[in-house]
Amino acid sequence: MTEKIYQQDCYLRECEATVLRSEGDELILDRTIFAPDSGGQPWDLGTISGIPVTKVTERNGEVVHVLKKGKNTLADGDRAELAIDWERRFDHMQNHLGEHILSGVFKSRFDIDNKGFHLGDREGTFDLDIPSLTPEMITEAEDLANEAVFRAIPVQRIRLNTPEEAAQYPLRKALSVEEDILVVTVPGVDCVACCCPHPSDTSQIGLIKIIGIEKYKGMTRVHFLCGKRALLDYRQKHIVVSELAEQYSADAYSLLKKVEKAGQKNDAIRRELNELRSSLARRAADALLEESGRYAAGVYEDADMEQIRQTAKRFMELSEKPVILASIKEKTVLLAHSGSAGVQCGKLVKELAEGGRGGGSDTQAQAVFPDTESMLAFVERVKEESGNEQ
Numbered sequence: 001m002t003e004k005i006y007q008q009d010c011y012l013r014e015c016e017a018t019v020l021r022s023e024g025d026e027l028i029l030d031r032t033i034f035a036p037d038s039g040g041q042p043w044d045l046g047t048i049s050g051i052p053v054t055k056v057t058e059r060n061g062e063v064v065h066v067l068k069k070g071k072n073t074l075a076d077g078d079r080a081e082l083a084i085d086w087e088r089r090f091d092h093m094q095n096h097l098g099e100h101i102l103s104g105v106f107k108s109r110f111d112i113d114n115k116g117f118h119l120g121d122r123e124g125t126f127d128l129d130i131p132s133l134t135p136e137m138i139t140e141a142e143d144l145a146n147e148a149v150f151r152a153i154p155v156q157r158i159r160l161n162t163p164e165e166a167a168q169y170p171l172r173k174a175l176s177v178e179e180d181i182l183v184v185t186v187p188g189v190d191c192v193a194c195c196c197p198h199p200s201d202t203s204q205i206g207l208i209k210i211i212g213i214e215k216y217k218g219m220t221r222v223h224f225l226c227g228k229r230a231l232l233d234y235r236q237k238h239i240v241v242s243e244l245a246e247q248y249s250a251d252a253y254s255l256l257k258k259v260e261k262a263g264q265k266n267d268a269i270r271r272e273l274n275e276l277r278s279s280l281a282r283r284a285a286d287a288l289l290e291e292s293g294r295y296a297a298g299v300y301e302d303a304d305m306e307q308i309r310q311t312a313k314r315f316m317e318l319s320e321k322p323v324i325l326a327s328i329k330e331k332t333v334l335l336a337h338s339g340s341a342g343v344q345c346g347k348l349v350k351e352l353a354e355g356g357r358g359g360g361s362d363t364q365a366q367a368v369f370p371d372t373e374s375m376l377a378f379v380e381r382v383k384e385e386s387g388n389e390q
Contacts, residue, residue: 002063003031006044007157007182010035010093010197013086019078027065027074032056033082035089036063040117040126041096041196046084049074089197094227095124097155097186097198098145098208102126102224104190105144107172110137114173115219123211123229128220138210145208148189152203156185166193206230281310289318297324297383299376305330312336324382331375335382336364352381 002020005012017029027048036058037043043056048065051073055066074080096119103114106128116127160166160181169183172192184198185191199205207230212223225233241252248258288296288311296315300308308325312334315323322337322345333356335345345365349358355374358367369375 001061002029004035004063004195005031005033006035006197007195010089011200013089014081014083017080017082019074019076019080022072022074022076022078025067025069025072027067027072027080028062029065029080029082032063032065033084034063034065035092035197038196039096039194040099041092041119044084044089044092046082048082049078049080090199091228092119093197093199094205095119095225095229096194096196097184097202098149098205098224098226099124099126100184100190100192100194100198101145101148101186101202101205102141102208102210102222103192104172104186105141105148108189109141109144124224124226125221126224127216128222130220131215131218133213133220133222138213142208142210148186149202149205149208152201153186153189154201155198156183156187157198158183158185209233277307277310278314280307281314284311285314285318288315288323292319292321292323295322295324295383297379299326299328299379301328303327303329305332305334308332308334324379326375326379328372328375331369331372333367333369333375333378333382334364335360335366339363348382348385352385353378354381 005015012033015031015033017031019027020030021028034044034046034053034056035041036056038058044053046053048067051071052068053065054068057064057066099117099119103117103126106112106114113129114126115129118125158169160183161179163175163178163181166175166181166183169185170191171183172190175181175193177193181193182195183191184194186202189202204227206227209225209230210222211225211233214221214223241255244259245252245255248255248262250258284298284300288298296319298311303311305327308327312323312325316336316338320338320340322335322341322343324333324335326333333353335343335348337343337345344362346360346362349356349360349365349367353367353369354377356367356369356378358365360366367378369378
């Protein structure tokens with residue numbers, strides 16, 4: 001059995017240990033400060049005698065340290081120097097205890113159970129056994145959780161031997177082990193069995209922030225950040241808000257109204273643009289119809305593909321003839337007809353679009369070209385193939 005120093009002193013960053021067993025890239029030590037993955041929390045990283053540790057897990061009471069592949073030089077009986085990645089460890093401690101507090105608040109205030117927890121590299125999540133949460137519930141839970149942080153409540157770790165002993169404590173969740181039980185308690189807030197490292201008091205979390213919720217398998221998944229993660233998130237969002245505020249000549253508190261007003265103006269401009277496009281499309285389609293033979297063809301200098309498509313749509317409302325429309329601006333050609341012309345547009349693109357790429361159906365196809373010359377050559381080939389008479 002490995003002595004789990006991380007459960008006795010989670011602030012110890014370095015120590016020495018003896019190698020009990022060295023097998024390939026794996027080490028079993030007589031004692032360790034490396035916490036394995038457990039309860040949704042990832043394992044510690046760091047080095048053992050200068051060799052990077054890539055994974056830590058527990059098997060049958062032994063903590064297994066997986067070293068960087070092919071780098072293990074330690075043998076049975078060797079003394080080893082252990083050093084954990086403290087920044088990673090403390091980040092885990094902050095966010096895991098933050099999850100305990102949030103889960104305890106949701107249970108005590110709203111009688112909602114936590115059914116799962118995962119701590120990722122960027123954020124933590126836990127799943128509440130309820131289909132949805134109101135904004136008011138989220139705000140209240142967040143406020144209560146941070147009140148617990150600001151009160152600097154000492155965190156108690158209680159080691160117990162049997163489930164009967166554990167039954168004397170107000171555990172939020174049922175036990176998943178029968179022996180060597182470690183109960184973590186934040187008095188008045190949460191009490192749960194957990195073997196991971198935690199800060200000595202709640203103030204070390206710094207801040208708890210819920211950043212989002214989503215529906216998940218009939219439950220509600222809560223996304224949250226604690227400690228330095230919350231600080232970095234606020235810093236980035238502050239930069240974004242400050243830059244937007246400068247662009248909109250507003251402060252952070254009036255920015256939303258300015259953005260909404262700008263959005264209304266943009267909507268009005270888009271409506272005017274769509275009306276203008278429609279008008280241009282009608283005029284272009286009418287002109288094409290007057291000049292058409294078996295096909296209608298048009299090459300436009302500045303038209304984008306949205307304008308080309310609108311023109312084609314308008315033309316097909318007026319005529320059953322095929323239409324060939326090219327945009328020099330986007331080096332793209334559109335072939336289309338309403339369905340009764342007997343022309344296979346996709347086949348024409350496939351057979352005649354030399355140097356271009358594209359495709360489509362019998363009634364509509366599109367080809368994009370690397371240059372204007374090859375695009376115009378394709379238009380002429382389509383005309384010749386169709387026997388178009390202007």
